[in-house]
Structure formats: C-alpha cells, structure tokens
Amino acid sequence: MPQGVPLTVPDDGLTTKQRRNRPLVMVHTGAGKGKSTAAFGMAMRAWNQGWDIGVFQFVKSAKWRIGEQTVLERLAELHDTTGVGGPVEWHKMGSGWSWSRKEGSDDDHAADAAEGWAEVKRRIAEERHDLYVLDEFTYPMKWGWVDVDDVVETLVNRPGRQYVVITGRHADPKLVEIADLVTEMQHVKHPFDNGQKGQRGIEW
Amino acid sequence: MPQGVPLTVPDDGLTTKQRRNRPLVMVHTGAGKGKSTAAFGMAMRAWNQGWDIGVFQFVKSAKWRIGEQTVLERLAELHDTTGVGGPVEWHKMGSGWSWSRKEGSDDDHAADAAEGWAEVKRRIAEERHDLYVLDEFTYPMKWGWVDVDDVVETLVNRPGRQYVVITGRHADPKLVEIADLVTEMQHVKHPFDNGQKGQRGIEW
Numbered sequence: 058m059p060q061g062v063p064l065t066v067p068d069d070g071l072t073t074k075q076r077r078n079r080p081l082v083m084v085h086t087g088a089g090k091g092k093s094t095a096a097f098g099m100a101m102r103a104w105n106q107g108w109d110i111g112v113f114q115f116v117k118s119a120k121w122r123i124g125e126q127t128v129l130e131r132l133a134e135l136h137d138t139t140g141v142g143g144p145v146e147w148h149k150m151g152s153g154w155s156w157s158r159k160e161g162s163d164d165d166h167a168a169d170a171a172e173g174w175a176e177v178k179r180r181i182a183e184e185r186h187d188l189y190v191l192d193e194f195t196y197p198m199k200w201g202w203v204d205v206d207d208v209v210e211t212l213v214n215r216p217g218r219q220y221v222v223i224t225g226r227h228a229d230p231k232l233v234e235i236a237d238l239v240t241e242m243q244h245v246k247h248p249f250d251n252g253q254k255g256q257r258g259i260e261w
Numbered sequence: 262m263p264q265g266v267p268l269t270v271p272d273d274g275l276t277t278k279q280r281r282n283r284p285l286v287m288v289h290t291g292a293g294k295g296k297s298t299a300a301f302g303m304a305m306r307a308w309n310q311g312w313d314i315g316v317f318q319f320v321k322s323a324k325w326r327i328g329e330q331t332v333l334e335r336l337a338e339l340h341d342t343t344g345v346g347g348p349v350e351w352h353k354m355g356s357g358w359s360w361s362r363k364e365g366s367d368d369d370h371a372a373d374a375a376e377g378w379a380e381v382k383r384r385i386a387e388e389r390h391d392l393y394v395l396d397e398f399t400y401p402m403k404w405g406w407v408d409v410d411d412v413v414e415t416l417v418n419r420p421g422r423q424y425v426v427i428t429g430r431h432a433d434p435k436l437v438e439i440a441d442l443v444t445e446m447q448h449v450k451h452p453f454d455n456g457q458k459g460q461r462g463i464e465w
Contacts, residue, residue: 085295089444091302095295098302102328124306128336131345135335142332239450240293245443 080218081237086195086228089242096190096222097125103220104132104142108187113177114149115170115225116193143187148173170197174208184217195225198232205229284422285441290399290432293446300394300426301329307424308336308346312391317381318353319374320397347391352377374401378412388421399429402436409433 083099085092100110112129114122126147133145148155150169156176174197180186197203209231212221223232233239287303289296304314316333318326330351337349352359354373360380378401384390401407413435416425427436437443 091299094302095299098298
C-alpha cells in the first residue's frame with residue numbers, strides 16, 4: 058500500500074507540484090512473472106485518464122499478449138466511438154511493424170528491432186504519445202540490436218510530458234540508472250517448476 | 262519470455278493436459294510496485310477469454326484502483342450489452358461491501374474484512390466466479406482479522422475450476438506454501454525515494 062509520502066525532499070529546485078508531475082521512465086525487469094502484465098495494467102489505467110497510448114512489442118510470437126491487445130483495441134474503439142478514455146495504437150514486430158512496407162522478416166530480427174526503435178524515437182521527438190509501452194525491449198538492447206546509449210540519451214532528453222515503460226529481463230545498468238522507477242519481479246514459485254505448462258487466460 | 266517448457270515432469274498421476282489446466286492460486290507479494298496492477302492486467306486477459314471475474318478489494322481508500330475499476334466496469338458493460346468477454350463484479354470494503362446492509366464502518370475494519378472473506382468463501386463453495394482477485398488480502402491475514410488456516414483450507418479444497426490471485430506485502434508462509442505461483446515484486450528504485458508523490462494515471 059503506497060502511502061504517497063516522500064522519504065526525503067530533494068534539493069532540485071522543483072516545487073512539489075512540478076516534481077509530482079514529472080513524467081517517468083519505468084522499468085519492469087527480473088525473471089519473475091508480471092512484468093508485461095503490470096505494464097498493460099498501467100496502460101489500462103492511463104487509458105481511463107484519457108492518455109494517448111502507444112504499445113510497441115519487440116517480440117516475434119503472434120500469440121503473445123493477444124488478450125491484452127484485444128482488450129486495449131476494444132478500449133480504443135470505445136474511445137473512437139464515444140470519446141471515453143484515450144486512443145491506443147498497438148504495434149508489433151512479430152507480424153511486421155504496421156508502418157513498414159516489409160513483411161515480418163523472419164531472417165533479420167536485428168533489423169526489425171532497430172526499425173522499431175527508430176520509429177519510437179521519431180514519435181518521442183514528435184511527442185506523439187503520452188505513454189509508450191516498450192514490451193520486451195530489454196532484449197534487443199541486450200543482444201546489441203539497439204544501442205543502449207542511444208536509448209538512454211533519447212529518454213533523458215525526451216521533450217514534453219511523455220511516460221515510458223520498458224519490460225524484459227536483464228535491464229541494462231545504464232537504463233536502470235536513468236529510470237525513475239524500477240521494479241524487479243522475482244520468481245518465488247512457478248507452476249512450470251512442477252511440469253505445468255502455460256495456460257490460456259493466464260499466460261496469454 | 263516464458264518458454265512454457267517444464268523443467269521437470271512431476272510424478273503426480275496427472276496427464277500433461279490435466280496438469281496444464283489445473284486451476285491456480287497465485288500470489289503477488291513483495292514491497293515493489295505492480296502487485297495489484299499485474300493482477301488487474303490478468304483480469305483484463307481473463308475477461309477477454311470470457312471468464313467470470315470477481316474482484317474483492319480489502320482496502321479502505323475509495324480512490325484506490327479507481328482506474329482499473331472504471332475500465333473493468335466498462336468491459337463488464339460491453340459484456341452485458343454485446344456478449345463479448347466475460348462478466349465482472351467489483352466489490353470493495355472501502356465504501357461498504359455491496360451485498361451488506363451496513364455502511365462502510367470506519368470503526369471496525371476487522372469485522373469488515375472478516376465479512377468480505379466470509380462472502381468470498383461462500384462464493385468459492387458455490388463456484389460463482391472463474392477468477393477471484395483478492396486485492397490487498399494479505400493485510401487482513403497478517404493483522405489476524407482473517408484466519409490464515411481457514412483461507413488455506415478453503416483454497417486447497419475449492420471445488421471445480423476456480424483461479425484465485427491474492428495481492429499484498431508480507432504473504433503468510435502458509436499461503437505461499439499452497440500457492441501454485443508466487444511472484445515477489447521487489448522495489449529497486451522508486452520516485453518516492455526522490456521526494457516525488459503519487460501521480461494520476463500511474464498510481465491510480
């Protein structure tokens with residue numbers, strides 16, 4: 058139960074209100090479950106506040122997160138037809154980025170990931186969205202497909218009021234360093250340990 | 262990226278399919294963020310599969326999780342009007358349980374929590390929902406308002422195919438013992454550390 062009570066008041070020249078409204082970079086990392094689920098739960102909450110949401114999935118599986126995608130697309134429709142909530146765009150690398158002429162190229166994940174990041178970077182420069190969900194984005198960074206220093210610099214210098222949440226294991230220390238909020242999901246006990254496989258409604 | 266590959270195959274007399282479809286008790290604990298958010302993200306996914314969802318919030322604040330509540334209520338409406346997704350009921354202790362004659366009694370949280378658990382227990386016996394979100398339910402257990410042994414026995418012996426997710430810090434070891442999936446959200450870095458307060462769209 059967060060109490061909303063600061064432990065210390067920093068000497069940063071900002072008023073409490075300015076500090077309160079500072080846009081955040083958030084990272085969900087660790088080997089446990091809930092990293093992406095918490096990010097999409099956050100998107101659901103942001104939608105309710107009327108925020109413009111852009112989701113970018115840096116994974117190849119088409120099945121992955123289909124439940125969240127369907128729900129957020131329905132919420133986006135509700136926004137488009139009734140004005141309630143905010144708009145949502147959902148882009149995924151797996152089926153080929155929607156803005157790209159290319160089909161999802163099974164043979165060059167590195168190029169696809171770099172293309173995804175280049176688009177996110179353009180949108181950040183244009184202040185296109187209020188909340189960016191960069192799902193599983195730690196992996197292309199870890200594998201060297203996307204330059205960590207470029208990501209860090211882009212996030213630190215992003216204009217306006219743009220929130221970014223990045224999910225995935227093995228978050229780079231440079232990313233953790235510049236993030237405002239970092240949560241590590243730790244695996245304590247998991248049904249896979251007992252030979253259980255993923256379940257519909259739980260895993261996707 | 263969960264791979265869905267069992268590390269070991271247990272000697273429990275179940276087929277892989279039976280094991281795969283075994284309903285789960287899930288616990289999100291730890292001092293970090295994302296415990297409730299991941300549970301509500303899970304509810305969003307379950308809704309999309311047409312599951313019947315019951316949310317029970319064992320907290321007093323009316324502001325708390327209002328974003329998720331609004332979104333899930335809109336999804337419930339969408340279900341009621343179009344048949345898409347599943348039904349959702351959202352009950353909270355803070356404003357007085359909806360099934361109770363009593364106003365939310367500010368003076369007796371213990372009795373309110375016990376009443377909430379008694380209702381959940383009745384519903385589990387009746388197999389009322391497919392997914393129960395028992396938000397912040399670790400606290401009444403920790404404070405002795407709800408008997409941990411009763412919870413454990415009820416969950417272990419629950420009939421049919423009912424999933425339960427419990428959130429909150431300090432999950433009792435007996436609960437962890439009988440849970441199928443336990444994730445500990447660890448606080449690595451948090452804006453409250455730097456004097457920042459909760460933000461609309463992020464905290465609620």
